[in-house]
Amino acid sequence: MKDLIPKAGRAWSKVRWSLAQRGFAGTMKTALVRLRRKDTASDAKPRLHPFDVRYGVDTSGLIGGGDLRTGHKNDVFNTAYYGMAPSRFRQSIADWLSDRSHAAVADCSFIDLGCGKGRAIMLASEFPFRQVIGVELNPSLATIAKxxxxxWTAAxxxxxxxxxxxxxxxxxVFPDGPCLLYLFNPFAAPVVKRLIESIRTEFATRPGKLDLIYFNPEAGHLLDTDEGFELRWTGSIPMSDEDTAADYVASADDLCSFYRWVGSRQNG
Structure with a gap:
């Protein structure tokens, strides 16, 4: 009987998350699909990505947003944890570096919001940034990332x-100096909206000092319609054969968008 209470709590947490993410109709549709087909990809045992085998780290697996509970009010806006394909990430940074209009990479801080198990921040540290910072709400994922x-560092x-x-x-709180912000669709639009408000405050007098790489930009419309951000590029980035073989979540059509904070008109 004691075990039923925690299980009921977990089940209700997943329902709340699904309602926030999908709405009532979407939640019911998803439930029916899972009843008809129990062996879905998201329920399958996660594959171990070659990145983990090669470097002796733990970044594989798919964790649904409903399972990323922390007790925080923003839990319902978590999307999911899944590691970015290394080939896509490296190419996105290479593309960003090829644009000479931003500050020198050695002066830039790389920040991954919703860093999960830390695959992206490890990959980012292969480049000569001023520093790399991963921000993660879930304590268990943050511990794995650490x-x-x-x-990675010891090696x-x-x-x-x-x-x-x-x-x-x-x-x-963003560090001083130019920043490159990275998002792999870590949270839903309500949190992205509050993040934009935070950026507007912190970078009010720092136009051109924040670039943003946003993979799977589900809330990209909030940036597209915000006068403070300029869309620099959007499109798909191909994966290597190795990543394609190991990745059962990503699609060849997944979008990546590059933005730059140019400053809002009210801030001059």
């Missing part, structure tokens, strides 16, 4: 300092 970074793979902060993304 362990991964420790192993001498990073070119710059890396740290993981267990914190809500909307409460993160």
């Amino acid at each position: 362990d991964n970074v420790t192993a 001498g793979r990073g070119m710059c300092p890396v740290q993981v902060v267990c914190q809500d993304a909307t409460e993160f």
Whole structure:
């Protein structure tokens, strides 16, 4: 009987998350699909990505947003955890570096909001950023990310300092100097909206000092319609054969958008 209470709590948490993400109709449709087909891809045992085998880290697996509970008010807006394909990430950074209109990479702080197990921040540390910061709300994922970074750094793979902060993304205080912000669709539109408000405040007098790489930009319309952001590029980035074979979530049509904070008119 005691076990039923925690199970009921977990089930209700998943329902609340689904209602926030999908609405009532979407929640009912998803439930019916799962009843008809129990062996879905999301329920299958996660495959171990070659990245983990090669470097001795733990970044594989798919964790649904309903299972990423922390007790925080923003839990219902979590999307899911899934590691970015390394080939796509490296190409996105290479494309960003090819644009010489931003600050020098050595002066830029790379920030991953919703860093999960830390695959992206490890990959980012292969580039000579000023520093790399991963921000993760879920304590369990943050701990895994810290362990991964420790192993990665000890093996001498990073070119710059890396740290993981267990914190809500909307409460993160950006470091001084130019920043490159990275989002792999970590949370839904309500949190993205609050993040934009935070950026508007922190970068009011720093136009051109924040670039944003946004994979699977489900809330990209909020940036597209905000006068403070300029869309620099949007399109798909191909995956390597290795990533294609190992990745059962990503699609060849997934979008990636690059934005730059140019400053809102009311801030001059």
